[in-house]
Amino acid sequence: MAHCVVAEAEAILDKEFPVLDKGFIRLVDYLGGDARIVQAARVSYGEGTKSYREDAGLIDYLLRHRHTSPFEQVVLTFHIKLPIFVARQWVRHRTARMNEISGRYSVMKDDFYVPAPGDIAYQSGDNKQGRSDARPDPAAVESIRAALAAGQKQAYGDYTDLIGKNLARELARINLPLSLYTEIYWQIDLHNLFHFLELRLEAHAQKEIRLYAGVLLDITRKVAPRCCESFERHILGGAAFSRDELAELRRRLSIADGQSALPALQGKALERFEEKLREGKQL
DSSP states (O other): OOOOOOHHHHTTTTOEEEETTTEEEEEEEEEOOHHHHHHHHHGGGTOOOOOHHHHHHHHHHHHHTTOOGGGGGOEEEEEEEEEHHHHHHHTTOOSSEEEEOOTTTSOOOSOBOOOOGGGOOOBOSSOTTSBOSOOOOHHHHHHHHHHHHHHHHHHHHHHHHHHHTTOOHHHHGGGOOTTBEEEEEEEEEHHHHHHHHHHHTSTTSOHHHHHHHHHHHHHHHHHOHHHHHHHIIIIITOOOOOHHHHHHHHHHHTTTTTOOSOTTOOHHHHHHHHHHHHHTOOO
């Protein structure tokens, strides 16, 4: 198959999509799209691209049944500007290739993240790693934001003073806070990108990284729209059950004796649901 060019992806190459107050994501390059995946999947029996509907059906089948290798044929490279605390969550996904700006070689920019007023919230009482819906009053919010900005200004002032005294950059940087923006080049295949998005679009992920994940998904739709549609339907909008949960679901729906308790589901949708129950797989 010839080089895969996706017109919608070409139109957004190197365009900055803003995230947070000073961050962005740019699609730098891509390899392949929906057509590359169906070509890779059909290579085993030598059939080329078919109709749009058949290709979409094949992508759906591959994703539902976790045939992941064709999705690894599509690779995207992003340039991302993000706060260091977001980057530290990002780097936990070890299935990508990443290069980050180095404070040993470069003088870091005076770019820090200050949460918007609506994002200032108290610690959650039932979620040790997250914030609650309870927010301080407006005066307290502005006081908190001012304190964050003042701390950042002080830290950056100390940093530039040390740089001015010719202290090694690798030492001068060590007191800079996690709110400092950094920049990365991040290359990942579509299968592992979908795994990243599944985790980082989840409601319990920190809001700041969820915002980045949402922009990543919007950009990826330009590269592989049918794949993203299938991902949103079957993974983001789907659910998985344990063996015991499936047994209870079968009992409640009377699947065992062939009688469905789901009159709202018709045709293919009902057949697919009952097939999933019988197989004990993801719904």
